[in-house]
Every structure is written in C-alpha cells, then in structure tokens.
Amino acid sequence: MERREIAAVLAYIGRLDPRTIRTDTGEARDQIDQWYELLGDVPLATERWDVRTAIREHVLDSPYPILPVDVARKWRTYRRDRLARHTDPTPAADPDNVETWRAELLATRHAVATGTAEPMTHRQITSGPGPDLEERLRAIGSCIPPAVRAELAPYRPTRAAREAAIAKGDPDPLSVRCQWCGADEGEPCRSRRVDPDGAARGNGRRNKPHPTRFDLAAAALTRQEAAA
Template identity: 75%
Template sequence: MERREIAGLLAYIGRLDPRTMRTDTAELRDQIAQWHELLGDVPLLTEQGWDARETVRAHILDSPYPILPVDVVRKWRAYSRDRLARHTDPTPAADPDNVEAWRAELLGTRHAVAKGQQAPTEQRAITAGPGPHVEEYLRATGSPIPPAVRNDLAAYRPVRAAREAAVMAGRPDPLSVRCEWCHAPIGEPCRSRRTRPDGSVRGNARRAIPHPSRVDLAAARTRQETAA
C-alpha cells in the first residue's frame, strides 16, 4: 500500500473502532509510518477478491482487541499461500531452450498469482472430471483402459483377467459369490489352502482360477436370478 492508501485505511478503521483514532498530527504521522513499514507489500485490494477493508471489518467483529498491522499482513500471507497451493504452473510460452526467459515467465506467473493479479491455474482435467471426448470413448469401449493395454496387463493381474474373460464370454463371474471350499469372500480370489497333519494351515496362496465349486455356485445363482 502507498501512504495515502494506508491513511485512508486508518480512517476507515477509526470509523469502525474509535479506540484506534489519532487526533495528534505527530502521532498520526508515526502511525502511518508504522503501518507503511509493515504493509508496504500488501495491496489495499485486488481484482481477485482481496480487500484489506474486509479483513479489518472481520477482525473488529470477531476480536475485542484493536487491530494491528500484523493482523492484516498475516491474513494477506495466508491468502497468498492458498492461491499458490491451488496454482499449477502452466507451460510458459517462452522457448524452452532459453532458460532465462522460461524461468522469468514461470516466476512472473507465480508472482502475479501470489499478488492477486492473476487467477490460479488449476488442472481442470483433474478437478473438473473427464471431458466430452473421454465420455464418448468410455461409451464406445466401456472401459478407460484400451484393449491392447488390457491384454498386456493380463499377465500381471491374472485374477482380474479371468473375471473379465468370463464376463466377455457370457459366463457368470465366479467372484460374485462366496467360495464354500476355501471360504474366500465375495470379490476376493480363491486360496489354495494347505494344511499340516495337525490341521494348521501351512499355505494360503491366491489362485488365478477359482475353485470349480465356486464356478458352479455362481452359475446356479445366475440361473436362479434369470428364472426369477
């Protein structure tokens, strides 16, 4: 703020809280100098929603103590931190081979956002959900994963690949029911349980292929639902 802006802000504060008013010219000059020392880098207002007068008014409504310049500075710094936290650096228009120009544009954008001169640039693809082209692709394919990529991933997730293959072939999903053999819950793969002579378990490995009884149970459940 400039000194004349600080003088106007102090006059506004004095109207709302008469305790802060200074009638002596020397005291008023010292007060303006003190506030300018701390608020020299803080704008009075910006086009992005910051208004020092709103901070003053909120403080007077919420606190029984007279407002100090540090109260305004702290609010401004919190405002700037919040804007930078929501900002994702857009790709500068400068030539990337020109390191100085690239860095200057990047820092200039951050500075403008922190000072309330420019709105933060957010990742709309993350915060706003899929665009129309993504929704059209999902309607056409039924999955966000391309078929070629799905085939490449099958070797690393055999259980899911087996479920997808069963559904594509028109067979019921075995994992939609609980396995009565190994007691695997719905949605979980079957387990190859190995027991010792005393009855304790010594093996509990995941099975890529569900137990036959679970497959039969899923088929029977599907027939019942279809008949109903």
C-alpha cells in the first residue's frame, strides 16, 4: 500500500474504533509511518483479499485496538495458504534458457501470492479426462498400456490371472465370494489350516482360488449370459 492508502485505512479504522484516532498532526504522521513500514508490501485489495475485511474481523474478534502487525500477519497467512496450494506448473519458456525459465516461474508464484492469479492445484490436474486422455483410453482400452501390464504381471500374479481369464471369456473366480474360506469378492482365497484340537495354525493367501469358487463363478457367468 502507498502512504495515501495507509491514511485511508487509518481513517476507516477510526470510524470502527475511535480509540485509534490521532488528533495531533505529528502523532498522525508517525502513525502513518509506522503502518507504512509494516504494510508497504501488503496490497489494499485483490480479487480475494481486502484489508478492510481483515480489519473488521479484528475489531469484531478482539477487544484490543488493531495494530499494523495484526494486518501484516493476516496477509502473510493468506499469502502462505495460497502458495501452499500452488503446484508450480512447468513454465512455457525454453528450459535451456535458465534465466527466462526462472523468471517466468517466479512471476507466476508472485502473481499467486499477491492474489492476481489463482493457485494451480492438483485438483485442476486430475479434475477430469481431457480430449487427449479420452482418445488414448479408447485406443488402448485401459489406463495401463498392455506392455506395462505385461511387465507388472510377475509382481501381481493374482490380478494377472484374473485379467487373463476375463480376456479369454473364462469365469473370474474372484468375482464371487468363496464359500470354502469366506474370502469376499475381489479378495484372494486363504489357506486355513487347523490343529487337531481345532485351533487355527495359518491363514496365508493362496495364489490359486479354491475349486468351489471356480464352480460358483462359472454358474454366475452362465446366469449373466442367460439374462443377456
């Protein structure tokens, strides 16, 4: 803010809280100097920031006269929150031109911090599929390309087996609940071992579902095909 804006702000504060009014010319000048020292880099108003709002909130919430540091702290909190939500999108400048690239990055941060530009958040990146993404999904049929899916198969054998069965048109045993071990849909079967006295000894995952689960999945697939 400029000095004339500081003077206008102090006049506004005086209307809300007469305790802050300075009638002596020298005291009023010193008050403007003090406020300008702390609020010289604080804007009077931006699209979502208004110093009058910060002043009204203080007058309503605090019994003490407002100080310039109170406004400065509110502005710093507001600025810090905006920068925390900003994800620094890649500048359009040539990355080999370090000075131009850095200048664009800093200019974007400054615009966000001062309220002249909105933060670029992660939600904006993932808010919805764009036309390029939709076209690629139609081409490959999945978010994971086939080549990458094949490379991942050794590390997730259960899922790879499901995908292979579905691709061949075979029943997916994990699409139904296992009546033998009680595994829910989508969960692998468990090897439940018990002692002679009936106490549980193990509950490890099985790489292959129980045979009865295959039968249940086949019956469910038959019903689906008949209903179709």
